[in-house]
Amino acid sequence: MSATTIRSPRVGESAIRPDAPAKVQGKFGFSNDMWIEGMLHGVTLRSPQVHARIVSVDVTRASAVPGVHAILTHADIPGADVYGLEHADQPVLANGIARYFGEPVAIVAAEHPETARRAAALIKVIYEPLDLLVDSEEAITAPPIHPEGNVFRHLTISHGNPDAIGDVIVEGSYEVGMQDQAFLGCEAGLAIPDDDGAGVELFVSTQFLHVDRDQTAKCLGLAPERVRMTVAGVGGAFGGREDISLQVHLCMLALRTKRPVKMEYRRDESFVGHVHRHPAKLEYRHHASRDGKLVKVEARIVLDGGAYASTSSAVLANACCFAAGPYVVPNARIEGFAVRTNNPPCGAMRGFGNVQACFGHEAQMDKLAVALDMDPIELRLKNALATGDRLITNQMITGAAPVEAVIRACADVPLPTDSSGELLELPGGAGRTAAGERDRIVRGVGFAVSIKNLMFSEGFDDFSTARVVVDGGVATIHCACAEVGQGFVTVAQQIASAVLDIDEVVVAPADTTVGSAGSTSASRQTMMSGGAVEGACKAIRHMRDSDAAAGRSTEGRYEFTYEHHHRPTTTLDENGQGDAHVSFAFAAHRAVVDVDVDLGLVRVIEIATAQDVGKIINPLQAVGQIEGGIAQGVGLAVMEELVIKDGRILNASFTDYLLPTALDMPTVRIGALIEEPEPGAPFGAKGIGESPCISSTAAVAAAIRAATNKPVNRIPVRPQDLAL
Amino acid sequence: MTYSLRVNGEDHIVSDSWIGESLLFVLRGRLGLPGSKNACEQGECGSCSVVVDDKLVCSCLMLAASCIGREIKTVEAIANNGRDGTESLTDIQQAFVQAGAVQCGFCTPGFVVAINHLLNENPRPTELEVREAMSGNLCRCTGYGRILDAVAQVVTERTR
Ligand code: FES
Numbered sequence A: 001m002s003a004t005t006i007r008s009p010r011v012g013e014s015a016i017r018p019d020a021p022a023k024v025q026g027k028f029g030f031s032n033d034m035w036i037e038g039m040l041h042g043v044t045l046r047s048p049q050v051h052a053r054i055v056s057v058d059v060t061r062a063s064a065v066p067g068v069h070a071i072l073t074h075a076d077i078p079g080a081d082v083y084g085l086e087h088a089d090q091p092v093l094a095n096g097i098a099r100y101f102g103e104p105v106a107i108v109a110a111e112h113p114e115t116a117r118r119a120a121a122l123i124k125v126i127y128e129p130l131d132l133l134v135d136s137e138e139a140i141t142a143p144p145i146h147p148e149g150n151v152f153r154h155l156t157i158s159h160g161n162p163d164a165i166g167d168v169i170v171e172g173s174y175e176v177g178m179q180d181q182a183f184l185g186c187e188a189g190l191a192i193p194d195d196d197g198a199g200v201e202l203f204v205s206t207q208f209l210h211v212d213r214d215q216t217a218k219c220l221g222l223a224p225e226r227v228r229m230t231v232a233g234v235g236g237a238f239g240g241r242e243d244i245s246l247q248v249h250l251c252m253l254a255l256r257t258k259r260p261v262k263m264e265y266r267r268d269e270s271f272v273g274h275v276h277r278h279p280a281k282l283e284y285r286h287h288a289s290r291d292g293k294l295v296k297v298e299a300r301i302v303l304d305g306g307a308y309a310s311t312s313s314a315v316l317a318n319a320c321c322f323a324a325g326p327y328v329v330p331n332a333r334i335e336g337f338a339v340r341t342n343n344p345p346c347g348a349m350r351g352f353g354n355v356q357a358c359f360g361h362e363a364q365m366d367k368l369a370v371a372l373d374m375d376p377i378e379l380r381l382k383n384a385l386a387t388g389d390r391l392i393t394n395q396m397i398t399g400a401a402p403v404e405a406v407i408r409a410c411a412d413v414p415l416p417t418d419s420s421g422e423l424l425e426l427p428g429g430a431g432r433t434a435a436g437e438r439d440r441i442v443r444g445v446g447f448a449v450s451i452k453n454l455m456f457s458e459g460f461d462d463f464s465t466a467r468v469v470v471d472g473g474v475a476t477i478h479c480a481c482a483e484v485g486q487g488f489v490t491v492a493q494q495i496a497s498a499v500l501d502i503d504e505v506v507v508a509p510a511d512t513t514v515g516s517a518g519s520t521s522a523s524r525q526t527m528m529s530g531g532a533v534e535g536a537c538k539a540i541r542h543m544r545d546s547d548a549a550a551g552r553s554t555e556g557r558y559e560f561t562y563e564h565h566h567r568p569t570t571t572l573d574e575n576g577q578g579d580a581h582v583s584f585a586f587a588a589h590r591a592v593v594d595v596d597v598d599l600g601l602v603r604v605i606e607i608a609t610a611q612d613v614g615k616i617i618n619p620l621q622a623v624g625q626i627e628g629g630i631a632q633g634v635g636l637a638v639m640e641e642l643v644i645k646d647g648r649i650l651n652a653s654f655t656d657y658l659l660p661t662a663l664d665m666p667t668v669r670i671g672a673l674i675e676e677p678e679p680g681a682p683f684g685a686k687g688i689g690e691s692p693c694i695s696s697t698a699a700v701a702a703a704i705r706a707a708t709n710k711p712v713n714r715i716p717v718r719p720q721d722l723a724l
Numbered sequence B: 001m002t003y004s005l006r007v008n009g010e011d012h013i014v015s016d017s018w019i020g021e022s023l024l025f026v027l028r029g030r031l032g033l034p035g036s037k038n039a040c041e042q043g044e045c046g047s048c049s050v051v052v053d054d055k056l057v058c059s060c061l062m063l064a065a066s067c068i069g070r071e072i073k074t075v076e077a078i079a080n081n082g083r084d085g086t087e088s089l090t091d092i093q094q095a096f097v098q099a100g101a102v103q104c105g106f107c108t109p110g111f112v113v114a115i116n117h118l119l120n121e122n123p124r125p126t127e128l129e130v131r132e133a134m135s136g137n138l139c140r141c142t143g144y145g146r147i148l149d150a151v152a153q154v155v156t157e158r159t160r
């Protein structure tokens, strides 16, 4: 991506993306558009087995294919043979055992991608199948499928009086299926070896440049500065690019062949080539007093992390810490497990553990409302968290917490009218193959509220670096923040132009020649990299002001590099108590659905929302984030699931893994964006990317329950759950 | 085999190719026209949308060789051509930029081609018609709201 410039609107005004003109013309270079003279093409040979011992790998025939330049296996890994975001346990290439369907076994570089594919098909791998462990509950006690055991993390939260009992008790069991990020631009990259073979340059679509670089360097046995990385045009991410995929493979092939190597996954490979949202099993018991005050929440949460650790332990922490939702709960007992199985590895996806918990706690709140004979919105208002209240981790919320405001603003949006009755607006739309009786279409309304922690938690020293140069009236921002579509490019410009009062702001390409910006995840870049840009610009403003005050010229060049850290957090103690999180964001969603109760088909008619945003930097983009997040939330509620059978993904294509289209996606009505500034954040802005996909799912599920009187205790909801 | 394709008003020679190559592959890989994208190569996402003889098609599903003698139009040809030879954004492209219809942008070229085609065929579509026309194009980032808004803006402007 090239450097870009526009006249910048200030903070709070809608700003146009500087990369949008190139994107509408098809001129924006994505990672898989890269091309360089003399490059080879890399492909990955993946295990067709779910769990198997690798008896032998024979590359003789494959190596003989003309045009093949390298075939590498585990034995060829120059450095560490495992990687991982929090804990390195995932093999770069399988080492004697393949533990999930699609685990990489060998990599091939050839003159033509088809040659590489043909050669890969000629690699003879002999597998000896092993017993499968695919049940997350069994994994807790089953014999280990990995030397480090099957439990990535076991977390207990014990808060208040564990023996407290409410007047009214409701219980429920819930299940969440595996969702895929399904970003449109599949994984791709281009590695170029240094002439002396001592280092490599990698252009790659990623969310987390410096940690990619560090993990890759370690596996290559190189010092980090020998591996230089630049973000190449990213076609969406949503968590799926937080772990590395083809980074090490590409560099290994480039260093071995001394030629540039390009790799790009196709859709079927992308589905096995990145981590997914954790499937979850949740059991809840809520206690409340007769007047509707929550007394205690008990929960047991089991997340299926698949074969390797990825971010499972942090996802579990979120699911457990926020298991009770955005409510005041004086007593709680939560037990969580993130476990290893032979299912596809799971890790980060937008909402990160809160999505699963929200489906559970919001279903419980509705059950409780019924048991108490109370309006569900009233019940939520009665228990809503506010600044000064404590979470079940005993952490006091010191920042903005307008939970009541988001609930009221969302509930106040007028309900939509009946649908036109046109076929395309009926449940199932053009896919209604059975006629169905129109009077068997029932409308339902559901409500849900969410909490999300912003930025990294549990003592992680989360920071971002920005270098700002002002010269000749132009400010240039150099920050390694990965722009994945979320719009940091305008946020950075807007913050810089507001602080420096400069119109022309350029955002330079993100690469590893500047300090880390951390990950584009956890709703953190507006706050973290935005904070870094703000800090650097404020320092320059100060230098400029001093020059002016001393009568010196302010026309010269100013440069400042600022590292922004958020306030420190702590780990969780043995009772799951501690100030583990930095900031929180809240949202409410109300879904309206029509359900054909005979056919089990659902149409989501409308989603109303209100969200806690701190301060809106770019209103246009804020709306885009909210609508886009809701689309993913609706997808999880009614259509998106990676279907896994005995460890194998059965629907690794867009033909079978369905994403919401423009006909599936309802109108979104934003009741209000609540601007209550967050202390310590740039202009008071909170990250806004994740909240929209957390409670939207739960709201849709609630609406379907309301329409059908079915339990809807599993998402995505399938026709057979409603009509049989 | 070697053959000639007419793309965006110009003849291009495709040499040494295999007959099974898709139009998308040839455009991106052989003719240096990477504007058409490849999110699925299965006819499901529309990111590869092009127009062949006035029909909107998924270029990933067409054999390039089957387009011999036909008029192919890709996103690269969608532009307002000024008299002085300069190119500028069309009203549709401009509306996408202004309305916030672009996030990561991977789906965008396909949408621009599809909407351009829709408004040529049906200058005053209802919202439902727009949604239906767009339903062959997936966008994972926007939830379609800003794209629908962009289209509505163009229709309003054009029919003023
Ligand atoms: S790439 Fe052609 S429809 Fe998806």
Ligand code: FES
Residues within 6 Å of the ligand: A184, A235, A236, A485, B101, B102, B103, B104, B105, B106, B107, B108, B138, B139, B140, B141, B142
């Ligand atoms: S803008 Fe990213 S897929 Fe549409």
